[in-house]
Amino acid sequence: MSVTQLIDSHCHLDFEVFDNDRTEVLQRAIDNNISDIIIPGTERIFWDRVKLLCKGNPRLHACYGIHPYWLNRHKKQDIQALAEYIESNHAVALGECGLDFRPRQADKKTQMYFFEAQLATAENSRLPVVIHSVKATETVIQTIKKFKNLRGMIHSYSGSCEQAKQLIALNFLISVSAGITYDNAKKIRAVVKEIPLTSLLLETDAPDQPDKDNANSRNEPAFLINTLHALAKIRGVSPETIAAQTSINARTLFNI
Numbered sequence: 001m002s003v004t005q006l007i008d009s010h011c012h013l014d015f016e017v018f019d020n021d022r023t024e025v026l027q028r029a030i031d032n033n034i035s036d037i038i039i040p041g042t043e044r045i046f047w048d049r050v051k052l053l054c055k056g057n058p059r060l061h062a063c064y065g066i067h068p069y070w071l072n073r074h075k076k077q078d079i080q081a082l083a084e085y086i087e088s089n090h091a092v093a094l095g096e097c098g099l100d101f102r103p104r105q106a107d108k109k110t111q112m113y114f115f116e117a118q119l120a121t122a123e124n125s126r127l128p129v130v131i132h133s134v135k136a137t138e139t140v141i142q143t144i145k146k147f148k149n150l151r152g153m154i155h156s157y158s159g160s161c162e163q164a165k166q167l168i169a170l171n172f173l174i175s176v177s178a179g180i181t182y183d184n185a186k187k188i189r190a191v192v193k194e195i196p197l198t199s200l201l202l203e204t205d206a207p208d209q210p211d212k213d214n215a216n217s218r219n220e221p222a223f224l225i226n227t228l229h230a231l232a233k234i235r236g237v238s239p240e241t242i243a244a245q246t247s248i249n250a251r252t253l254f255n256i
């Protein structure tokens with residue numbers, strides 16, 4: 001089925017796992033109507049590879065950030081370096097940054113330091129911010145509220161409907177990943193049914209989070225079509241409607 005063009009609002013196409021077949025992955029994305037891909041940088045040593053990848057392809061758009069997951073690989077001076085990097089290199093957003101409160105990511109204090117420092121940097125630079133939030137939505141909301149001029153997206157949203165409404169009121173979009181393709185994902189399916197379409201984005205988070213039909217594979221942007229169809233079914237509207245509006249939302253947020 002052909003649909004209006006789609007934007008993958010969060011994809012780690014720079015990761016090494018794509019090194020052997022990135023050209024083919026991109027071609028399959030194009031064949032599946034993916035017009036643009038947003039690529040978030042996760043740590044300082046990888047910003048250059050994100051930059052190089054996006055430089056050669058107008059469909060690819062770079063963000064630079066410090067991810068909460070690889071905490072022991074970040075240094076405090078990376079914040080200043082990030083402020084300078086986004087100043088001198090074209091970025092469509094700051095990120096990904098955020099909070100991950102799964103037990104193995106125990107050091108909440110250090111995570112909060114990097115998160116708040118990056119929100120301040122995003123505010124100064126007037127860039128939207130890409131936020132990773134796992135088991136931390138309430139703290140993310142309270143932290144965002146400390147700033148006056150933030151906007152951005154919560155990638156692979158996993159919070160409640162009530163929290164989504166608060167985030168939307170704070171100028172954030174809610175990004176939907178392939179979790180909704182799983183029949184047992186009742187909570188997130190109910191949430192994405194309720195949120196206004198004007199506040200939704202679609203993403204793969206590739207190479208992670210494959211959809212139900214590709215559960216045992218490396219995820220890739222072409223698979224976004226499966227999340228699109230799942231969302232259309234949940235909401236009872238056409239895939240074209242979802243594709244058109246989420247693309248407008250992404251183009252507006254990232255100014256692409």
Ligand SMILES: [Zn+2]
Binds near residue numbers: 012096132155205
């Ligand atoms: Zn990510």
